Amino acid sequence: MGGKTVLLVMILAVPLAGAAVLLLLRKGDKNIISVASAAVLALTLFLLKNVFGGGPVELAIHLHGPYAPVLRADPISALFVVLAAFIWFAVSIYMPGYMEHEARPRSFGVWTLLTLTVVEGVFLAGDPVTMLLFFELMALTSYFWVIHRGYKKAVRSGNLYLFFSIAAGFLLTLGIVLIFVATGKLPEVGSVPATPSDPHMFGWGIALLVSGFAVKAGAVPLHIWLPHAHSAAPTPGSALLSGLLIKVGAYGLIRTAELAGCVREAGNGVTWLGPVLIAAGICSMLGGVAAALLQSDAKRLLAYHSISQMGYIIFGLGIGFYLESARDIAFTGAVFHIINHALFKAALFLGVGIIYIRTKETNLYRLGGLWRRFPVTAVLMLLAVLGITGAPGLNGYASKTLLHHAAGMAAGTGSPWLVWAERLFVLTGVGTAASFAKLYYLTFLGKPSDDTLIRNPGDDRVSGRMQPGMNAAMALLAVVMVGIGIAPEFFVNTAVIPAVGASDVDKAVADLTYLAFWSTGDVIGMVITLLIGVLVCWVGLRYGIFHRKFPVWLTPEGLVKLAVQGISRLWRAGTGKYTVLAENAHESGSAVKARLYSAIRKFDRSRSSTIGGLRLTGISADAAILFMILAILILWYTIIDPGLHDNWLPFIRPQ
C-alpha cells in the first residue's frame, strides 16, 4: 500500500471512526461531525491534487473467491469525492444548531457520518460489486434520516424510499450479472469492456444499470419516492439527500455510459443511451418544475426542483453521449451543473430549515415578511435562489449556459425532437424562475397571514437563540457559489475539464476555450427568462393558479397510485374468488376427512399409549405397533437376511 492508496482508505475510515467515537462517548459531542467532515475534506482535496497531477490512484485487495474489492480514484471520481466532502462539511457546521430542535441528535449524527463513508465509497469504488455494496449501504444509512422524525408520514416515506432503493439495487445487480455473462468478466469501473460476446445481452445489462441509477437520480418515471423522502427528513438530511445523494445516480449514469462506450466517442457503443437520457432529462425537467409550481410546502417545492435540476444534468449527459460535436460542452456542462446544483440546493434547504426551526412552519402561504426577522438568511437565500434560477453572476448561470449551448448545438442538427428539446429547456428555465420567485416572495417579502411571525424579532421564546453556525454554513456555500459565478472560466478549467477530459484518454484534453459564458445574447436571454418567470409567478399568485389541483390521473404519481389501486382491486377480487373456492374445497375435503377419520377411529379407539417409558400421543398404539413391525421387516430384509430378495421383491436383481 503506497502513500497515496492510504488516502483512499483514510477517506473511508475517518468518518467511520467519527461515528464510532460519537457512539462511544456518553454525551455525544456535537463537534465530532464537523471535525470528521473537515478531515475528510482535507484528505479528499489532497487526493484530488494527487489524482489531477499524477493519474489515478488504485488500491486492489487481492482476495481469493468471488469478490476482490478495488478502490480507485480517477479524476472524475476525485471531483465527486471532494464535492461530497465539501457539502458534508457545510452541513455539519449547520447541524448542531438545527438538531437542537429535533429529537435524538446523536443517532442522526451517527447516520450522517456513516452515510458520508458510504457515499465516498460509491465514488471511490473501482469495481461494480464494491459500488453496489456502497450503493446499498447508502440506501440503508440514509433511510434513517428519512424516518428520523418518526411520525407516520415520515415512516411511510421512508418505506417508499427503502423499497425504491432496494429495487434499484436489484436492477444494478441484474445489470452487473448480464454484463458479466455477456463479456465473461466483471468489468472495471471507468473502463470500456472488451467487445462483448453477446451484444444483445450486454445492451440489456446497460439498460438495467441505467434504470437502477435513474431511480437514484430521480429521473421522472422513477422519481416517485423522491419528494416524499426528501421532505420528510430533518433539514440537514434533506440538504444532503437533495444536494448529494441523488448525484450518486448521475455519477452512476456517467460510469454506465463509460462502460457502454458512449463517453470516449459519443454516438458509439450502445447507441440508444443518449436519446433515452435526453428524453428522460426533458421529462424530469418539465415534470419536476410543473409539480414544483403547485407545491405549497417549501421542502416539497425544493424536492421537486431537485427532480427538475437532475433533469438538466441527465439531459446534458444525454446530449454528451449522443452527439459527437457537442460531447465536450454538454458533458462539461452536466458535470458543472452537478457541482452547482449541490451547492445551491444544499443552501436552499438549509435556509428553509433555519426558517422552520424558528417558526415551525414550512407552508409558504403561512409565511411572509420574514426578511425583517432573518435579514442575513434572507440575503443568503436570495443568492441561492438567484443561483438556481440561473441569474448572471452566479454559478447556476454558468452551467446552464453551457447546457443551453449544448442544447442549441443539438437543435442545430435539425432533427425536430431535438429542436423541441431546446425549446422545452428554455421553458423549464421560466418555470424555475417562477417557482423560486414564488418561494422567495411568499417567504420573505409578502404579507404574512399571521403577524406573530415577524413581531418581536429579538424575542425568540419559541426556539431559543440562533446558532451562528447555521448562517455560517449557508454563507460558506454562498461564497463558493458567488466565486464560481464570477469566474466560471477559472473554475471550469481547473476543476471540471480535467475531470471530464480524464475519462477521455484517446483524445487530447477537451479544448473548451471557445466556452463563452458572457456573450450578450446569453445574458440577455437569461434575464428575459427570469423576468418572464417573475411575471408568471405574479400572474399565478394573483389568480391562484398555483392552488389548482390537477386531476389525479394527470400526475405520474397519481397514475402509479391508480395502477396500484387497480391491481390491488383485481387482486382482492381474485383472492376473494379463490378464498370461496378454497373454502368450499376445504369443507368438502374436511367432510371426507371426517368420515375417514371416524371410520379409522372405530377401528382404533385408544389415542395414546405408553411403550417402554416413552409416551406416544397422536399415533395410536396400534399404529406404533405397525411401525415397529414395519421397521423389523425392513431391518430383516435389508440387513439380516437379504437373501430372500429374489423371491419376495421381484424388482431387485442383484448384480
Added chain:
Amino acid sequence: MLYLILALISGVAGGLLVLLTGRNRHSLSNFITLFFSASAAFFCWRVAFLVFAGERVRFGWKPGELQWSLDPDPLGAVFGLIASTLWLFAAVYSFGYMAGKERQRTYYAFFLLSLSVTVGVAFSGNLVTLYLFYELLTLTTYPLVIHDRTSGAVRAGSKYILYNLSGAGAILIAIITTHSCVGNPDFADGIVLAGCDSPVLGWLLVMFIIGFGVKAAIMPLHRWLPEAMAAPTPVSALLHAVAVVYSGVFGILRVVYSVFGYELIGQLSFSKVLPWLAAFTILAGVLIALWQDILKRRLAYQTVSHLSYILLGAFTLEPWGLAGALMHMISYPMMKMTLFFCAGIITEKTGETRISRMAGIGRILPGTMAAFAVAALGMVGMLPLNTFWGKYYLMKGSVAGGMWPLATVLAVSGLLNAACFIPVVVNAFRGVRSPDRTGGDALQGGEIRSGTDSGAFGDGNDGNVLSRILKDRRMALMFVPALLLVLMSIVTGLLPGIVWPGVQAVTDWFFQ
C-alpha cells in the same frame, strides 16, 4: 475414517447419555448436549477438510446383499459442515429457550439423535444409505414436532409423518428401480445412472423429485412445513428451516448431480420444467408469506420460498447456478435461524406470536429487533450480507443457462421478501404498542421505556442494550447465538472468499 465414524456417532452417544441422566439434572444434560454437538461439529470439519483436500474418506459395510457406505464427496461434506455447525448455535439457543420447560430430557435426546441422522444423510455414500437416514430423520424429529403435546402439535405431527412417509415411499420406488438397473454404487465413484438407458428415466426423475420434494417443500408438497411450526422454536429454526428441509434439498442435489448427472438430466424433457417449478415455488411461497399474521408461519412460508432458490440453482445445470445454490445453502440458514431465534425471543419475552400485535416491540427488545432487522435484509439479499452472493450466482447461473426470466424472478422475490419483513421491523421500532397487554416477563418487569428513544442505539441510554441483555442469563443464551450468526453473515458477506473453497470444491467435483 475414524473421524467419519466419530462425527456420525457423536449425536447418538450424546442422546443416549442424556437419556441416562436424572430427570432434573438440566445443567448436566445441557453440558452433554453442548459437548457432543461440538464434537460432531469438530469431526465434521475434520472430515470436510480431508474431503476438500481431495482425500477419499470412506466407510463401507456389506452385511448381506446390500452395500452400506459412508462416503462423503464435497457436496456431502458441505452439507455436513452446515448442519453440524448450526446445530451448535441451536443447542446454545435451546439452553435458553427450554430452560424451565417440561420434557427437556426427551427434547435433548432427540435433538442429538437428529444430529447424528442428519450427519448420516450428509455423509451417506450411496442411495440406499441416503434413504435409510432420510427415513430415520423423519422418525427422530417427530417427537420434537409434537413436543408441546397440544392438540395442534399432535395434528401437525400427524401431517408431518403422513407427508414425509409418503414422500419416502416415492423415493423407495425410485431407488428400487435404480437398483434394478445399475445396482447400488457409491456416489463418489461417478454418475450412478451412467450406464443405464432405460426408457423410464424420465419417470424415475419425477419419482425422485416428488419424493425428495416433500422435504424440500416444493409446492404443492409443502403443506407439512407451516404446520410443523408447532414445534418449539429452536426446532423450527434448526430442523424446519435447515436440517430436515435441507435433507430434501440435498437429496435433490444428489439426484440431479450424482444420480443422473447434469449431462444426462439435461436430455430429459422433465428437467426443462424443473427450474420453472422452483421459480413458481419461490414466488408463491413468499406471496403466501405476505398474508400470514403469525410470525412463525410467515417465516415458514418464506422457508418454502428460499429452499426453492437452492433448487433453482441446482436445476439450471450450470456451474454458476450450482455455486449459487451452494452459496445460498450456506448463507441462508444463518439469516433464517436468526429470524427464528428472534421470533422465539419475542414470544418468550412478550408472549406475542402475531405480527399485527408486535407494534412497538423494538422498544422492549431493541437488540433482538436489530438482529431481526439485519436478518430481514439478509432475506432480501442485499450486499453487506452473505445471502447476496447466493442470489448473485443464482442470477448468473440462470442467465448463463439462457433463462433470464429466472433472474428477474429472483429480483422480484427479493422485493417481496422486503415487503414481508421490513414493515415488521419498522412497526416494531416505530409503531405504538397498545398498553392493555400483559404477557411475558419483560412487560411485568415494567421495562417499557417511555419517550422517543427507540433507535438501535438510543441517545438517552448509550447503547448498553447488550450489557442489559447479558445480565439476563436466559436472554443471553438466546440472544448471543443470533448475534453471532448475524456477525458471521456480515463477515462472510464482505469476504465471500471464506466459504468459497467449499463451493468451488463441489462445482469442480461435478463439472469436470
